[in-house]
Amino acid sequence: xxxxxxxxxxxxxxxxxxxxxxxxxxxxxxxxxxxxxxxxxxxxxxxxxxxxxxxxxxxxxxxxxxxxxxxxxxxxxxxxxxxxxxxxxxxxxxxxxxxxxxxxxxxxxxxxxxxxxxxxxxxxxxxxxxxxxxxxxxxxxxxxxxxxxxxxxxxxxxxxxxxxxxxxxxxxxxxxxxxxxxxxxxxxxxxxxxxxxxxxxxxxxxxxxxxxxxxxxxxxxxxxxxxxxxxxxxxxxxxxxxxxxxxxxxxxxxxxxxxxxxxxxxxxxxxxxxxxxxxxxxxxxxxxxxxxxxxxxxxxxxxxxxxxxxxxxxxxxxxxxxxxxxxxxxxxxxxxxxxxxxxxxxxxxxxxxxxxxxxxxxxxxxxxxxxxxxxxxxxxxxxxxxxxxxxxxxxxxxxxxxxxxxxxxxxxxxxxxxxxxxxxxxxxxxxxxxxxxxxxxxxxxxxx
Amino acid sequence: xxxxxxxxxxxxxxxxxxxxxxxxxxxxxxxxxxxxxxxxxxxxxxxxxxxxxxxxxxxxxxxxxxxxxxxxxxxxxxxxxxxxxxxxxxxxxxxxxxxxxxxxxxxxxxxxxxxxxxxxxxxxxxxxxxxxxxxxxxxxxxxxxxxxxxxxxxxxxxxxxxxxxxxxxxxxxxxxxxxxxxxxxxxxxxxxxxxxxxxxxxxxxxxxxxxxxxxxxxxxxxxxxxxxxxxxxxxxxxxxxxxxxxxxxxxxxxxxxxxxxxxxxxxxxxxxxxxxxxxxxxxxxxxxxxxxxxxxxxxxxxxxxxxxxxxxxxxxxxxxxxxxxxxxxxxxxxxxxxxxxxxxxxxxxxxxxxxxxxxxxxxxxxxxxxxxxxxxxxxxxxxxxxxxxxxxxxxxxxxxxxxxxxxxxxxxxxxxxxxxxxxxxxxxxxxxxxxxxxxxxxxxxxxxxxxxxxxxxxxxxxxxxxxxxxxxxxxxxxx
Numbered sequence: 001x002x003x004x005x006x007x008x009x010x011x012x013x014x015x016x017x018x019x020x021x022x023x024x025x026x027x028x029x030x031x032x033x034x035x036x037x038x039x040x041x042x043x044x045x046x047x048x049x050x051x052x053x054x055x056x057x058x059x060x061x062x063x064x065x066x067x068x069x070x071x072x073x074x075x076x077x078x079x080x081x082x083x084x085x086x087x088x089x090x091x092x093x094x095x096x097x098x099x100x101x102x103x104x105x106x107x108x109x110x111x112x113x114x115x116x117x118x119x120x121x122x123x124x125x126x127x128x129x130x131x132x133x134x135x136x137x138x139x140x141x142x143x144x145x146x147x148x149x150x151x152x153x154x155x156x157x158x159x160x161x162x163x164x165x166x167x168x169x170x171x172x173x174x175x176x177x178x179x180x181x182x183x184x185x186x187x188x189x190x191x192x193x194x195x196x197x198x199x200x201x202x203x204x205x206x207x208x209x210x211x212x213x214x215x216x217x218x219x220x221x222x223x224x225x226x227x228x229x230x231x232x233x234x235x236x237x238x239x240x241x242x243x244x245x246x247x248x249x250x251x252x253x254x255x256x257x258x259x260x261x262x263x264x265x266x267x268x269x270x271x272x273x274x275x276x277x278x279x280x281x282x283x284x285x286x287x288x289x290x291x292x293x294x295x296x297x298x299x300x301x302x303x304x305x306x307x308x309x310x311x312x313x314x315x316x317x318x319x320x321x322x323x324x325x326x327x328x329x330x331x332x333x334x335x336x337x338x339x340x341x342x343x344x345x346x347x348x349x350x351x352x353x354x355x356x357x358x359x360x361x362x363x364x365x366x367x368x369x370x371x372x373x374x375x376x377x378x379x380x381x382x383x384x385x386x387x388x389x390x391x392x393x394x395x396x397x398x399x400x401x402x403x404x405x406x407x408x409x410x411x412x413x414x415x416x417x418x419x420x421x422x423x424x425x426x427x428x429x430x431x432x433x434x435x436x437x438x439x440x441x442x443x444x445x446x447x448x
Numbered sequence: 449x450x451x452x453x454x455x456x457x458x459x460x461x462x463x464x465x466x467x468x469x470x471x472x473x474x475x476x477x478x479x480x481x482x483x484x485x486x487x488x489x490x491x492x493x494x495x496x497x498x499x500x501x502x503x504x505x506x507x508x509x510x511x512x513x514x515x516x517x518x519x520x521x522x523x524x525x526x527x528x529x530x531x532x533x534x535x536x537x538x539x540x541x542x543x544x545x546x547x548x549x550x551x552x553x554x555x556x557x558x559x560x561x562x563x564x565x566x567x568x569x570x571x572x573x574x575x576x577x578x579x580x581x582x583x584x585x586x587x588x589x590x591x592x593x594x595x596x597x598x599x600x601x602x603x604x605x606x607x608x609x610x611x612x613x614x615x616x617x618x619x620x621x622x623x624x625x626x627x628x629x630x631x632x633x634x635x636x637x638x639x640x641x642x643x644x645x646x647x648x649x650x651x652x653x654x655x656x657x658x659x660x661x662x663x664x665x666x667x668x669x670x671x672x673x674x675x676x677x678x679x680x681x682x683x684x685x686x687x688x689x690x691x692x693x694x695x696x697x698x699x700x701x702x703x704x705x706x707x708x709x710x711x712x713x714x715x716x717x718x719x720x721x722x723x724x725x726x727x728x729x730x731x732x733x734x735x736x737x738x739x740x741x742x743x744x745x746x747x748x749x750x751x752x753x754x755x756x757x758x759x760x761x762x763x764x765x766x767x768x769x770x771x772x773x774x775x776x777x778x779x780x781x782x783x784x785x786x787x788x789x790x791x792x793x794x795x796x797x798x799x800x801x802x803x804x805x806x807x808x809x810x811x812x813x814x815x816x817x818x819x820x821x822x823x824x825x826x827x828x829x830x831x832x833x834x835x836x837x838x839x840x841x842x843x844x845x846x847x848x849x850x851x852x853x854x855x856x857x858x859x860x861x862x863x864x865x866x867x868x869x870x871x872x873x874x875x876x877x878x879x880x881x882x883x884x885x886x887x888x889x890x891x892x893x894x895x896x897x898x899x900x901x902x903x904x905x906x907x908x909x910x911x912x913x914x915x916x917x918x919x920x921x922x923x924x925x926x927x
Contacts, residue, residue: 003790005527005719007875008797016804016876025796028803028820031668032700042698042788044566050531053781061540063555065548068539077768078546084465086496088537090503098512098528100520101725106847106907110451110510111724114503117454120925124489130923134726136581139768147625167768174743174764178595178627220483250485263768270537273556274546274769275581276727288921294725299917301909306450311917317584317621318858322630327621330582330715330730334723344454344499345464348491357470359479364472382479399549408548434471 003047065403067271071436072408073365075386075427076216077138077165078274079266081244081354082431084345087268087338097334101294105309112308115333116296118340125243125343126260127251128282132293134331138263139171141279142210142240144292144326145259146172148283149208149236150181151325152290157182157205161193163215164240166416172210181207191219191379191388198226202233212240213252217425218362218386219379220249227256243267243280244429245384247355259283268342269335278335289315292326357430358385365428365437374444378423386427388413388420393447395424402443407436451505455925458494465496490927509908510724511852517878519805521824521855521867522616522664524694524716529785532720532778541777546769550755557754560770561747563780564731570791571690571710572703573733579743579771583691586711586730587622587658589743592763593709593734594656594685595626596741600761606655606684610646614639614665614859616691619658628655635861638817639665641675650682660689661705662696662822664859666802666867676706685709685738693717694871695799695823698792708735718779729775743767797872798823801879805868808883812890816862824869826862832893837900839864842889844911845903849885 008016013025022028048056072080091097095110102108102115115133122131135141146158158176160169162185169185176183186209187197193211202209209230213221223239230237239252241262252260264278265271283291289312297311317324346354362385369375375389391398395412402409410427413420428437494502512518518525536542544556564576580586591609598606608631609623620630631654633645640663650657657679661669669675679686688702688710694717696702702710714720714729722728734742743766745756786794799822806815806825814830829839843853843866855867870879892899904910 001789001793003786003793005529005785005873006790006793006797007873008800012876013797013800016800020800020803020807022820025800028799029668029699029822030820031670031822032696033670033673036673036704037700038572038698038704042791043569044783044788044791045562046784046787047790048784048787050785053531053785054535056784057535057538057541057777057781060555060559061535061538063558064540064544065552066539066541067543067545072545074545074547076547080545082467086464086499089500090507092533093503093507094514094528095507095510095512097533097721097723098514098525099510099724100518100523100525100722103520104511104843104847104853105912106844106904106909107511107852108509109908110506110508113451113453113509114506115724116923117925119923120455121489121491123924124491136585137768139765140581140585165768167765170744170765171767174592174766175625177764178592180627220479222482224482246485246489248479248485249483251489254486270542270774271545272536272542273544273553273773275767275772276774277768288923295921295923297917298922299913301912303910305909307909307912309912309914309917311914311921311923314918317617319617320621321617322620322624324617324621324624327584327588327618327625328582329584329618330713330722330726330728332581332723332727333725334721335727337724340454341499341503344492344494344502345496346467346491347463347465347493348460348488349493350463350465350467351491352485352488353467357467360470360474361472363475363478382483384479396549403549403552408545408552411547430467430470437472 070406070408071432073410073426073428073440074408076411076425077167077263078271079429080271080431081266081429083268086345087341090341091334091338096337102310105307109307112296114337114340116298116308118336119296121340121343122280122282125246126241126282127253128260129285130288131280131282132291132295134333134336135279135281135293136332137277137279139168141261141281142168143172143175145238145261146208146210148290152287153207153236155205155207158208159184159186159201159206160210161186161212163188163193163217164210164212165216191217191381192221193226195225195229199229202229202235204233206233206235208236208238210238210240214242214245214384217379217388218383219381220384223252223255244355244358247352248359264335264339267339269338276332276335278332278339290325293328293331354430361430361432362387362428368437368441369444372441372445374441374448385429386425388423388425390423391444398447401447405443407440407443451509453925454492454502457498457502458492460493462493462495464494464499516850517874517882518852519854519868519870520852521869522691524869524871526719526871527873528719528721529782532781535781536774536777554754557747559777559780561749561754563776566783567712567731568733570697571733572701573710574736575739575742576731576733577742578731578776579767580730580732581767581772582726582728583711583713583730584618584622586732587618588625589766590687590709590711590732591622591626593738593741596763597738598655605653608653609655610649610657612641614663614861615658615660616664616689619689639663639667640669643671643674646675646678650678650684654682654684656685656687658687658689660692662692665826666821666824667817668822672705691716692823695795697795698788699795709738714775714779719782720775720778727772727775729772794872801870801872801874805870805879805883809886812887824867827866828862829864835893835897837893837897839866841900841903845889845900846885847904848906851882851885
């Protein structure tokens, strides 16, 4: 039997075995004790030829409702935006995607420069002086920021707004438990983090305060006030930023954030059922040497020519082992490349315009739905592209009905917030057309 | 010549994308003035052609598996099949929101479920989670499961994880990230576990032993059963670092060696692209005793339908959603293309290739271990050292010959190590070319060491000043 990914002919194998001086390949496995070897073939499907593979996956793909055919009003941490075709054309260049980490800078200048440009653009968006070359996703980026804060302040208490993505809080809890960190949640009032609640909780043992902006409900938080209350007790302020909103919202760095992290998916990454995504991670200059993950730095070669290298590696696991800032090794480099291409393609004006259109279309949808009486408003806080409404019918029932009309409805908030039973979180990006929004509103009205 | 920075290209007013005009009536004053951005983010302003040329130029300044031989030890830089790139981009797989109702993503859930089953079979384990996004993330998840297991049994004192000094750096780093303590034990000179040192190390505080088998020296740990017995008798569990699993598919299974947790790197063993450092995927398989602690949600199959399930004893989530689904799709395509027999043939050829390189290079280079290696072999620059040539110099000279160098200076316990992992997807001719370049470099080291010391000559930049980069970090563009 032969496989196209395996180049050896029978003669090749014979020649190589002869050169090594053994009779058969299994002689090379002599170190593996007989009694633990697998004495049967692996029980797996396949092998499939390329056309068979393509057909098999086409069938699996057809069993899903995909967003080329459905209008998506679901957000909650993953967003359906326009992705320019430049992104995938660059991603498909195999000099990038078949490479590994840039340990040999002389033959990795292309990727290193692209990652350095990515870092620069994340700094530009967040208003921070330093960014790393990526974390796994938004949840782990936020969690690592919290761990960094505990180390940097030598404190053990983490205050996280209850309006931060529930999955992020779940990942934080998973990590924090084994460090014995004390995670406390800050309640929200009217859809936004309560400043008085924060003031009541924060104290001299608080390492970090984590606030998402816009938060899980889409509400825009009063960051400046929350930052002031945080710094008053000597804690670090971590903003979990929804990046598309940074086209209209003030850069969190300008408002005093010590770290700005978040999910990079909205910046040109396919939804892909939840991954691969990217966690962006930006920090103040003071925290640079405590940051996790890879960082690309600019330098010169022996002839004085500009070049790029992985730098500050003394923070990392392959050098510091158990004393490293984090255990992260592989990151999401290709996603960072995609985000660079996305941001450069949209450009200074285009990115701001995407953000502005999300804001406008979400408000049009909100007005359309609430004015028609198709649902009641839930919060009064200002919002960006997501908002909660109370339609008056079970959310699962509504979503099932919308799905029949090729509409993916909103998130049932009860799953994460029992007190918000009957509330639905809707998201409207720049990609949704007026006709789609009107169809959603009509679909909700029809259920009244 | 330098490739200009993105920020040095274009000019104000240029753009690379035409967004549809806003088709809803617009309103002013939707957000409080104090929240609004005071100045637009300084993003590039380039035309679409300028942008494509920029990235094409950058790609030309980068080396991947499709460019040439990439024998980077411990990283399994095998060929990335092109059909896998295509299927992962099918609308029905790429355009799915992770929170869509389960009924609308049955095909996606079927894929995750099928890969879990396949990996459980390959690993000899009872259950698998696909949530971890990379190998180190899998290590952390696996250690958390082990910790949860001990805690659940009321055994709170087990906080030490034994790690041999030959281990990957991620192993001890993951232990720390799990709030546990590393107990490092010295390996035998051939990288195998010193059984007496292990016996002395285990005790009532032992949570686990982390082991890579084949070891990071590319050698199979023959006494694995005795090792497992020592650890299990002391009440600890065994963690398998699957970085080197490309040597064993269909031949021996970590579960049958006595391991309780295993992680695989889909971007190594299962042919998904390394992507320039990610995205990877680090699924873990576990024995039955650890199943209740796996991350939530679990994907379950009931009467032919896939649903999300939850376990009360779960360690919780480790990823925003279900892991790197796009990578999982590619790995599934690889497994299906190969089948069980194909995976075994891949491992056999990987081991054959490594031994072939080892044998043919051991005249010119020091080959410290006189036995068959598994999927990778270790050489050193000991013979070249007298001429002032170090491993780094050999690696840099290989760049001039058009090869990606092997992993260098790892494992740490071998001085001046060069770790060569050809993988099974490389032909004999490719390896012969590499071997002859290595032999030529060995001659140069004797006859013209200056040539090796000043390498590389033919790359777009020469050796870079890493000290300056770290001393005065310039990590972003400033207008």
